Amino acid sequence: MGVYSEKVIAEVNEQLDPRAVLELIGYHTDKLQESAETFRGFCPIHRETVFRTLIIDKSKRTFRCMYSLCKGAAGGTLVELYALAKELSLENALEELVAHFQLNVQLPVDPEYLEKQAEVGENYLELGYLDEAEKVFLDIVAADAVFERAIRGLIHVYEQRGESESLGRQHAALAQILIQRGERSAAEEHVRAWAQYLPDDPQSHRYLGDYLVEQGDMESALEEFMMAADLYAAQGKYEEAIEAYTHVDSLQLDLVDVVPHVLQIYEQMEQPQKAVQFLRERAEAAVLRAD
Ligand SMILES: [Zn+2]
Structure with a gap:
């Protein structure tokens, strides 16, 4: 369990655009292959250079890496992909994504x-x-x-x-x-x-x-x-x-x-009319008290 609940992570993940996240990670995005349901590309986690082992489910906004020794082999959300690729904690990844894409989510801590x-x-x-x-x-x-x-x-x-x-x-x-x-x-x-x-x-x-x-x-x-x-x-x-x-x-x-202190400040503020007002109100209050 982390600072943010799973519900919040899911809420952020739902608002992410998979391509925008990949571009933010910035790892060989020119090699991306897009189909109706998926993106396939070079995995930014284990820094693949030959095969398109990274598969992203566009509608579910999840990923996995086909290379079994990759930290991303178990798959996860786009938030987790970003965290693993940028070597950030899940909390920091979440905060960065929310800030970068100006997502409309509150980040309540657990x-x-x-x-x-x-x-x-x-x-x-x-x-x-x-x-x-x-x-x-x-x-x-x-x-x-x-x-x-x-x-x-x-x-x-x-x-x-x-x-x-x-x-x-x-x-x-x-x-x-x-x-x-x-x-x-x-x-x-x-x-x-x-x-x-x-x-x-x-x-x-x-x-x-x-x-x-x-x-x-x-x-x-x-x-x-x-x-x-x-x-x-x-x-x-x-x-x-x-x-x-x-x-x-x-x-x-x-x-x-x-009084001299207040007048001096109004002088520094270059607001003589306020100094006059202050003196007038003060005099009026004194008259009221005298009655
Ligand atoms: Zn990988």
Whole structure:
């Protein structure tokens, strides 16, 4: 069993044009013989040069090779033909074909397979084989970016190796998965680790600020929001910077004046009319509060 189920492979295979697949493989396609039901040609798997041992059933979209020592002798789908001829894994062959022919298929991965792989990774981890564990977990995440067990596995790998940047990235991924799922309190420790290991990533500080507000630690929250805003501004992400500054403004802490920061950003964006609008709305809000 592989990352993709047999159903998905069949679905892709059904959409393949046999001649186009052979041309993509590109092995002596000038020697192809076409009949109503079949193509016969030089086998690209064992790289035949004399006989047309490759037979493709055009309607079933299957192949076999008549040379008994060929890896393709057992036959299979066009996806398998492509995988064997190009020496790719079935997964990679499938992905390449879908991408190349822009096929209209979703490639859902088999969750059972990924769970089993996660177990393999965790066993490596337990034995202290960090490189092997990392590879297994990265493969899982490549197939399913929000596979929590694999991300937790990677966190363990990078903790043991002391690789803070990679560690920060995995904490960031896990934090965002948990936040998306609405598990905000579970996400907090990962937001904190994210901010700690990737201090230049504004998003972590923006999130952390929200947690601190909820906990009533306004001064620390302010620090995080301002850090987020300054980092966004420095990275040219002006919309995000303004959002963070105006968020500080809306907290009405009277600890910091964000107005010059916001005006400076609108100046950098060359949008003076927005600066005027910002000042007007701010003044109107102040009048409303005074009433
Ligand atoms: Zn062959």
